[in-house]
Amino acid sequence: MPESSPNAIEVTNLVKTFAGVAAVNDISFTLARGEILGFLGPNGAGKSTTMRILTGYLPATSGHVRICGFPVTTHPDEIKRRIGYMPENNPLPEDMRVSEYLYFRGRLKEVPRRKLGPRIDEVLELCDLKRMRHRIIGKLSKGYRQRVGIAETILAEPPVIIMDEPTIGLDPHQILIVRDLIGSLRGRMAVIISSHILPEIEVTCDRVMIINQGRVVAQGTPAALRREIFGHSTYIVEMAGEASSLTGALAGFEPFLSVAAEAEADPSGFRNVTLTTQSEAELGEPLLRAMLGRGLRVRAISRQHPTLEDVFLAATRRSWDTVDAKPQK
Amino acid sequence: MKHFLTLLSHEIRMLLVSPSTYIAAVLFLAVMGSVFNGILDTYSQAPQEASPASVFFQLFWLPVLFMVPLLTMKCLAEERRLGTIETLLTTPVTTTEVVLGKYGAAYALYIALWGATGGFFWILGKFAGDRRILDLGPLVGGYVFIAVSGLLFVAIGVLASALSRNQAVAGILCFTMLFALIFGVHYLADAAWLNTDILHPVRAAVGYGQVLQHYEDFTRGVVDLRQLLFYVTGTVLSLVFSILSVEAKQIHS
Numbered sequence: 141m142p143e144s145s146p147n148a149i150e151v152t153n154l155v156k157t158f159a160g161v162a163a164v165n166d167i168s169f170t171l172a173r174g175e176i177l178g179f180l181g182p183n184g185a186g187k188s189t190t191m192r193i194l195t196g197y198l199p200a201t202s203g204h205v206r207i208c209g210f211p212v213t214t215h216p217d218e219i220k221r222r223i224g225y226m227p228e229n230n231p232l233p234e235d236m237r238v239s240e241y242l243y244f245r246g247r248l249k250e251v252p253r254r255k256l257g258p259r260i261d262e263v264l265e266l267c268d269l270k271r272m273r274h275r276i277i278g279k280l281s282k283g284y285r286q287r288v289g290i291a292e293t294i295l296a297e298p299p300v301i302i303m304d305e306p307t308i309g310l311d312p313h314q315i316l317i318v319r320d321l322i323g324s325l326r327g328r329m330a331v332i333i334s335s336h337i338l339p340e341i342e343v344t345c346d347r348v349m350i351i352n353q354g355r356v357v358a359q360g361t362p363a364a365l366r367r368e369i370f371g372h373s374t375y376i377v378e379m380a381g382e383a384s385s386l387t388g389a390l391a392g393f394e395p396f397l398s399v400a401a402e403a404e405a406d407p408s409g410f411r412n413v414t415l416t417t418q419s420e421a422e423l424g425e426p427l428l429r430a431m432l433g434r435g436l437r438v439r440a441i442s443r444q445h446p447t448l449e450d451v452f453l454a455a456t457r458r459s460w461d462t463v464d465a466k467p468q469k
Numbered sequence: 470m471k472h473f474l475t476l477l478s479h480e481i482r483m484l485l486v487s488p489s490t491y492i493a494a495v496l497f498l499a500v501m502g503s504v505f506n507g508i509l510d511t512y513s514q515a516p517q518e519a520s521p522a523s524v525f526f527q528l529f530w531l532p533v534l535f536m537v538p539l540l541t542m543k544c545l546a547e548e549r550r551l552g553t554i555e556t557l558l559t560t561p562v563t564t565t566e567v568v569l570g571k572y573g574a575a576y577a578l579y580i581a582l583w584g585a586t587g588g589f590f591w592i593l594g595k596f597a598g599d600r601r602i603l604d605l606g607p608l609v610g611g612y613v614f615i616a617v618s619g620l621l622f623v624a625i626g627v628l629a630s631a632l633s634r635n636q637a638v639a640g641i642l643c644f645t646m647l648f649a650l651i652f653g654v655h656y657l658a659d660a661a662w663l664n665t666d667i668l669h670p671v672r673a674a675v676g677y678g679q680v681l682q683h684y685e686d687f688t689r690g691v692v693d694l695r696q697l698l699f700y701v702t703g704t705v706l707s708l709v710f711s712i713l714s715v716e717a718k719q720i721h722s
Contacts, residue, residue, distance in 0.1 A: 195559045199720060220561040227559075231552030235486060247475045248560040292556075 145209030148173045148300050148330030149194065154203035156189050156354075163189045165354035166203075171347075173299065174327040178345030179334035180452055186354040187334045188228050191302050194332070195225045207300055221250065224296060224329075228304040230289035234278030238269060238288055241277060242295060249296035259295065266324075267291040268317055282309045290318065294325070301331045307340055319344050338448040348448070350455045357459040358451070365451045372416045374400070374444040375427065380409040381436035389430040390415070397423065410439055472562045476570030480544075484578050493539050497532055497582050504528055505589045512602075520604035522590065523688045526611035530651050530681075532582075533622050534644060540578055541626025542640035544571040545715060549634040558719065568627065568712045576623045583615050607688040614687035618680060621700045622647060624707035631711040651680045658682075 149171040156164040164186040171177050181187050192198040194205055196216045205212040207219040233241065239260060246256040264270050267287040272280065277288060286309060293301055306322070307315050315337070322344050325331055335341050341348055342362050349359040358365055375397075379386070383402070390397045397417040405411040417423065424441055431438050484490050508521050517524075545568070548554040557567060594603045629643035630636075657663065658679050663672045676682075683696045 192555075197555060197559050197719065217561050220559060223559065225556070225559045227552060227555045229552060231556060233483075233551070233553055235483065244475070244479050245556075245560070248472055248557075248562055250471075250561060 145206070146173065147171060147206075148175070148208055149332070150204070150206040151190075151194070152204045154190065154193065154205060155201045156186075156193060156198065157201045162354050164193070164200075167351065167354070167356055168203075169349060169356065169359065171330050171332065173330050175347065176322065176326055176331045176333070176345045178341035178348045179332055179351070180338070180341060180348060180448075181334075181351040182456055185351050187351065188304055189354075190351070191225070191304050191332065191334065192227075194302055195223055196220060197225075221296075222298050222300055224293035224298040224301045226289045226293045226303040226306060230286055232277050232285055232288060234276075236277055237274055238277060238280075239264075239273040241288065242292060245292050246295055249298075251296050259297075263291040263295055266294070266321060283311060283314045286310055287314070287318075290321065294321075294329075297329075299329055301325065301329050303331070303333045305334055305336065307335055307337055315340065338452055342448045350452060352456045352459040355459065358455040362448055362451070365448075365455070366446050372418050373423075374446075375415045375417075375423065376440075376442050376444060377413045377415060377427070377431070377438060378410055378440040379413060379431065379436050379438045380405070380411070381434075385434040385436055386413065386431065389427075389434040389436065397427070410437075470566065472566050473570055473573075476562065476566055477573045480570050480574030481577060484574055489539070489543075490578065493536060494582055494585070497536055498585060501525075501532065501586050502589065504531075505586075509593070520607050521593070521602065522604060522611055523607040525586075525589075526607070526614065526684065526688060529611075529615060529618075529684060533618075533651070534647055536582065537579065537622045537626045537647060538629070538640040538643040541575045541623060541630050542636045542643060543630070544575060544627060545630040545711070546634055546636045546639045549718070550636070554715070554719075564712050564715050564719075568631070568708060568715060571630075572624060572627045572708060572711075575627065576619060579619050579623055580616060583612070583619070587612075606690050610688040610690050610692075613692065614684050617687075617697060617700050618683065621650075621703040621707065624704040624711075625650070628707045628711045628714070631714040650678075654678045655681050 147170045149169075151170070152168045154164055154167045155162065167186075167190060169177075179187050179191070189198065193200045194207065194212070196212045196219055199213065208222050210218045210222070212219050236244070242260045242263070243256060246260065247253070251259060264273055267290055269284065269287055269291060272284055272288075275284075277285065280288065286306065290303070290306055293303060303322075307318050310318060319340060322331060322333065326346070333341070333345070345362075347360065348362055348365055350357050350365075358368060360368065383399075387399070390399075397415055399413060400416045401414040403412040415427075422443070424443055428438060428441055505521075505525055508524050511517065512521060545554070548557065554567075558564065590603060590608060594600075597603070625646050626643045629646060630639040632642060633639045654675055657675045658672075662668075663675065677695060677699060683693075683699075686693060686696065
């Protein structure tokens with residue numbers, strides 16, 4: 141039975157070519173029910189195309205997509221009932237009132253007339269739109285329009301939600317609201333969001349998938365991605381003293397710890413030294429003790445956490461390298 | 470077809486809140502009113518052979534050429550330009566339902582506008598005090614012709630709107646297609662070079678497609694099944710092509 145499928149979304153070997161150019165090139169992933177997936181990638185990476193194929197709006201060139209166990213190509217009606225989709229740029233009709241629009245969309249999405257009224261109140265409350273319910277959409281500011289789009293997406297309580305850049309153009313306060321809103325869907329709905337705002341993805345998503353040139357270049361939890369892409373930890377020590385005693389201190393307890401960079405000393409003799417290691421263990425305290433033991437003066441020590449931004453940049457750069465390395469035909 | 474009524478009522482509602490509908494309606498009624506006024510003027514000066522109704526409907530092409538593009542150019546082109554077609558088609562509605570909903574709303578408005586001209590005849594009947602002046606035959610025939618030919622004209626407008634994302638292009642395309650249908654076919658039917666034997670089937674086909682001829686038949690009370698079939702098949706074809714066009718553009722977007 142398709143309904144009993146454990147995965148909300150299953151994508152296998154998805155390919156989409158436009159006039160011979162591959163926009164999506166052999167992407168496979170699964171998303172469990174209730175999980176939140178962040179979709180990252182530079183412009184033109186194939187994010188929007190993939191999302192459109194998932195919704196059944198675009199046909200794929202090859203590969204399989206299943207939503208809640210239903211194949212997209214053979215059961216377009218079934219999957220459209222199970223998806224809430226907000227396209228890029230959030231297109232909305234200009235000359236409707238917010239509540240009218242939601243009512244119309246609810247009827248199209250087959251929400252029973254009886255339940256629709258209370259449900260509209262509920263989503264308006266969730267999206268902080270109560271005061272705007274009688275406003276005309278064309279006159280709303282960008283942030284409110286964005287929230288109308290989100291309200292519409294979750295209106296029919298679909299098991300799968302796909303949002304293309306939901307936080308674009310929002311102020312920090314509204315981003316926070318949207319983030320909480322998406323977070324509140326965790327466990328109930330499977331969500332895919334694409335975004336350029338990387339901290340956003342990091343906070344809200346259980347899993348991150350980075351694509352470039354239509355290929356998946358990295359996927360996993362943000363922490364796993366950091367490990368995978370960088371493979372080392374970095375410490376920055378602000379210290380004064382002889383460099384030779386530093387290497388001595390390092391050799392004493394962690395042979396893989398090495399000096400990666402050393403900055404110019406300031407007038408008081410302190411300088412920043414960058415240390416890298418393969419080890420994942422927390423080395424801050426033993427390092428500090430070893431350095432103090434060698435008579436080095438230490439003013440600060442910190443472990444660098446690569447942001448998702450660094451991961452994103454490194455992963456896309458790596459994929460460009462593999463693309464460039466291929467012989468051009 | 471579950472969502473057809475939802476879409477139709479939505480479209481009609483959108484037409485009713487749009488100022489352009491009212492502008493179009495006022496202009497239409499002003500033009501038709503002055504035409505009617507001119508007819509009454511002529512009739513008051515000298516006795517005429519034809520009834521006022523048949524003369525009035527003779528000018529049907531004037532509002533058709535300008536009103537139909539205005540009413541229909543927005544329907545699909547605007548959805549595509551704004552991108553709302555994407556949100557619409559990712560709900561459990563089919564392209565057929567969307568196109569039929571738009572078509573139904575535009576046709577309803579077209580008929581409503583023509584229906585409003587019935588007021589002219591009502592006023593005439595009320596104040597003329599002469600039953601002969603209101604010849605019921607041409608009047609009913611004229612309105613039946615408007616209703617039947619409107620099916621095809623509005624469908625052509627929807628097709629034009631489905632072909633372009635630009636409203637102006639859709640409007641001009643619609644105008645051109647209607648002009649070709651009404652006057653181009655009429656011109657072809659008179660063309661001498663079609664008189665050769667080998668082109669006889671073409672000539673016969675052109676003969677059946679003369680909208681101006683259909684109008685005359687209808688107002689004389691002749692409702693020919695072949696003519697009805699012409700409009701119905703034309704309508705169905707235009708709508709099928711509209712649906713295919715929307716779907717094709719979706720694939721190649």
